[in-house]
Amino acid sequence: MKRLYALLLYLFPRVYREEFGEELQSVFDLSLDDAMASGGLEVARVALRELSSLPYAVLQAHLRERRKAKMTGKSASRFDFEPGSRNESLAALAPFLLGGALPVLFAYIGSAMEIPLWIQIVFTLFMWFLVVSLLFIGFRTGAPRWFMPYLGVPLPIISVIAFNTLVNPEWRGFPFLEDSSWFIRQFVHQGILWIWIFVLILLIFLLTRLIPRMRVFHQRLRADWTLLCFILYGALPLIIVFSFEEFKREEPFLLLSFLVLALGGWLYLRSTTPWKKFWSLLFGMTIAMSIAVMGQTLLYESSFPFTSFPLWTTTLSTVIMWMWMVLFMFISAALNLLSRNKNHLQKPDSVQSVTG
Amino acid sequence: MTTDPLSYLPLTEPTFYILLSLAPGKKHGYAIMKDVKDLSRGRVNLSTSTLYTAVGRLLDQELIERLDDDGQERGPGLPRKSYALTDLGRRVLEAEHVRLQGMVREARLRLREDGA
Structure with a gap:
């Protein structure tokens, strides 16, 4: 029972535990x-x-620490991790690992070993519960750096919904491009499909400026433009899942893609300058989407034995998708280069201190 | 932090007993807990976490202070910290005492009138 109490003490804020933990125990x-001595x-x-x-x-205890934090101007949250720390990495990469890689791995093992479906569903829901919990915690703790990919996670779904709602069905075939090549039509199609992700990121950027309580978040985004890219990066797991629509046995490729995305995210968190961060994300995205293209190539015949569409239409669509994502990332960089003075960008230490 | 003792009144029953427990001198957490139970004749039976919630608040209000025990005074398994009333804490306790005395006096008078 003493051990259980020692574990329960972890529910108290860290600062409080340091102050009273030993005495409480x-x-x-x-x-x-x-x-x-008196009996059971x-x-x-x-x-x-x-x-x-x-x-x-x-x-x-939490309210007390919050009051104290307000008075001293410091954050007492145990979730406001040190930049570059292991905890920050684990929290930031949870959408790729807990929400992406682990459920895919579990489903893949389940298909081979006949794990009951309900266990697979419960496991996946639990993993997503953890991710959603971290999302709320990140929001409540003032949107620290590790929180950014969480904002990106739902954006592909919203983007598809926005496309279907806002773009007139008659225009979805792009009649004005009838005489254009397949590449141009596909490029426009993918652009109009995914541009909403970028529009939403810009909306987040603007809304955080207008809402007083979110002003700190806005300042963080302004101080480190790569955070916009990191939000976009959070959208990639679902985009890759969508790229495998109707494919069969794609789990190993999804798993590998998610792990590479996690690696790119980890490199981003470990990088010290804005451009190193940018290239880390670009590296992760490029390799992950290359794996997706490779998977589509290898699985195409077994997944679509009777299709009349050639393989290249699918793989090239994924490549175009990648091109748009790269473009969005460069636009994020360009917007910031235009709106901020260059001196600030050349001082990674000051950026680090604000984002931290 | 205000230094007017009246601004802290009325005290809750656990707070009153914790301060009262420290009136004779410093005590560690477990001794306070037991003393509060004895003083209240078993009515106020604090749990560990409730005690330290109150202790934390009283520290913030500067009604009590934390002292480092030296090794010789400490028994085996006892916490290394003890707590003592501050001047403000003692004045608050005295003010509460006066307030309670006044209430008791009024109650006694009124009840005597009713009985007469």
């Missing part, structure tokens, strides 16, 4: 020792009293 141990019923009473009072005490 020590007093609990003494209470329990006394109770044990007294132990049960002490355990019940301690457990029932814990939620309120934890809440009060």
Whole structure:
């Protein structure tokens, strides 16, 4: 029971634990020792009293740390991780690993070993529950750097919905491009399909400026333009999933792509200058989408044995998708280069201190 | 932090007993817990986390202070920190005492009138 209490103490804020943790444990141990001398019923009473009072005490402790943080101007949140730390990396890469790679790996193992479907569903839902929890925590803790990919995760779905809602069905075949080549038509199609991702990122940028409570978030985005690219990077797992639409046995390629995306994200977090960060993301995205193209090439015949469409139409669509993403990333960089003075960009240390 | 003792009144029952427990001298957490139970004749039975929620608040309000125990005074398994009333804490406790005395006096008078 003493060990359980030691674990429960982790519910308190870190600063509070440092201040009172040892005493809390020590007093609990003494209470329990006394109770044990009086018999099992007294132990049960002490355990019940301690457990029932814990939620309120934890809440009060968090409120106390928050009050103190406001007074000192420092963040007391345990989720405001040090830039470049292992915790920051784990939190930032959760959408790629917990939301992407692990469920895919589990589903793949499940297809080979006959794991009951309900276990697969529960596992996937649990992984996504963790990701969504981190999303809320990131939002509540003032949108730190690790939070950015989480903003990108739902953007492809919103983008597809926006495309279907806002673009007139008669125009989706692009009649004005009837005489153009397949490449041009596909380029325009992919652009109009995914441009909403970029529009939404710009909206986030503008809205955070207008909403007073989000002003700190806006300042972070202005101080480090690569954060916009990192939001975009968070959209890639779903984009890659969409690129495998109706393919069969694509799990190994998805898994590999997600792991490469995680690697690119990790390199981004470890990089010290804006351009190194930019190239890390571009590297991760390019390799991950190359793996997707490779997977499509290898799986095409087995997935679509009776199709009349040639393979290159699918793979080239993915390449065009990649081109648009690269373009969005360069536009993010260009927008910032235009709107900010160059001196600030050339000082990675100052950028690091603001983003941290 | 205001230094007017009246601004802290009325005290809650656990807070009153914690401050009262420290009136004779410094105590560590577990001794406070037991003393509060004895003083209240078992009515206020603080849990560890409730005690330290109150201790944290009283520290913030500067009604009590934390002291480092030296090794000789400490028994085995006892926490290394102890707590003592500050001047402000003592004045608040005295002010609460006066307030409660006033209430008791008024209640006694009124009840005597009713009985007479």
